Amino acid sequence: MSPDRSWITKRIKPGGYGFTDEYNEGVKYFLAFARSNSSKPNDPNLLINCPCNTCRNALYQLIPDVEFHLFATGFLESYTIWSFHGEASASRNEQMDDREDVFDEYEMFMDAIGGGAFGAENSSHEDPNEQASTFLDNVNKVGEPIYPGNLKYSQLKFVTKLLHWNRNKCSDKAFDELLLLLGDVFPDKHKLPLNYYAVKKMVKRLSLGYEKIHACENDCMLFYGGDKDLRNCKYCKLSRYKATTNAGNNTVPRKVLRHFKITDRLQRLYMSTRTAAHMKYHKNRIVTEGILTHPADGEEWKEFDKNLILSRF
Numbered sequence: 001m002s003p004d005r006s007w008i009t010k011r012i013k014p015g016g017y018g019f020t021d022e023y024n025e026g027v028k029y030f031l032a033f034a035r036s037n038s039s040k041p042n043d044p045n046l047l048i049n050c051p052c053n054t055c056r057n058a059l060y061q062l063i064p065d066v067e068f069h070l071f072a073t074g075f076l077e078s079y080t081i082w083s084f085h086g087e088a089s090a091s092r093n094e095q096m097d098d099r100e101d102v103f104d105e106y107e108m109f110m111d112a113i114g115g116g117a118f119g120a121e122n123s124s125h126e127d128p129n130e131q132a133s134t135f136l137d138n139v140n141k142v143g144e145p146i147y148p149g150n151l152k153y154s155q156l157k158f159v160t161k162l163l164h165w166n167r168n169k170c171s172d173k174a175f176d177e178l179l180l181l182l183g184d185v186f187p188d189k190h191k192l193p194l195n196y197y198a199v200k201k202m203v204k205r206l207s208l209g210y211e212k213i214h215a216c217e218n219d220c221m222l223f224y225g226g227d228k229d230l231r232n233c234k235y236c237k238l239s240r241y242k243a244t245t246n247a248g249n250n251t252v253p254r255k256v257l258r259h260f261k262i263t264d265r266l267q268r269l270y271m272s273t274r275t276a277a278h279m280k281y282h283k284n285r286i287v288t289e290g291i292l293t294h295p296a297d298g299e300e301w302k303e304f305d306k307n308l309i310l311s312r313f
């Protein structure tokens with residue numbers, strides 16, 4: 001389907017003067033491709049998504065303007081499958097899987113920070129380590145209003161709402177178009193991500209990362225460790241993968257377990273003032289007489305602490 005697209009990265013001649021012939025040809029080829037795949041190939045005022053480094057496919061431009069942008073700022077290097085211009089991208093299944101991943105990561109993130117009680121506060125009296133402070137920076141950034149003066153929605157909250165709304169509903173392209181429209185309506189200096197790709201990046205920056213492990217749909221086993229290459233469940237014999245209509249690779253798993261590393265999760269929990277208080281409750285032994293609470297002051301628990309890593313916190 002796609003011929004060599006390495007020209008995308010070779011705009012300027014080695015030595016720094018002028019554009020390479022390769023790039024020239026490549027841009028011509030791209031523009032012809034985009035035109036012929038559009039719904040109105042003969043329209044002189046045809047608008048297409050501009051894949052230049054400034055518009056990043058989030059803005060529509062006239063073809064001559066796209067050409068100018070591509071020479072002026074370069075072609076978006078990551079854009080090698082021209083899905084905004086009629087080229088078939090990853091299968092729908094993969095796209096949907098990807099979408100669910102973003103959503104799940106987001107859910108886990110919200111879960112890990114205690115349902116969104118994360119303010120600009122930082123519970124630690126010590127300087128947070130580098131990883132933690134990058135994470136907190138990112139959290140603070142997405143905590144800014146979606147546009148100046150909006151007290152109801154932070155960027156984070158608005159994007160969550162959008163992801164919720166979008167779950168399994170529309171294609172990447174439709175989602176991008178919605179963002180484009182909203183971005184146009186919102187006041188200047190809004191913080192709406194440009195496109196779905198940017199949403200994904202934002203979620204990734206906040207996420208804790210997790211491991212995906214395929215599972216038997218009937219919950220008999222995980223395809224893990226010594227069983228990681230099996231294609232059928234050892235017990236009920238059910239296929240690990242969904243049957244697909246097109247012959248060849250059927251690699252869409254029937255069930256996936258997303259495993260969230262406990263250390264990462266604990267680190268995040270201790271970063272939030274509110275959740276950190278819950279986490280330390282046991283150690284701090286705030287026990288009010290006469291109120292039914294966790295027996296944190298009991299002898300057994302004191303003994304437990306002595307033996308356990310918890311006493312370090």
Ligand SMILES: [Zn+2]
Pocket residue numbers: 050051052053054055056061066069070
């Ligand atoms: Zn552009």
Ligand SMILES: [Zn+2]
Pocket residue numbers: 216217218219220221233234235236237238
């Ligand atoms: Zn099974």
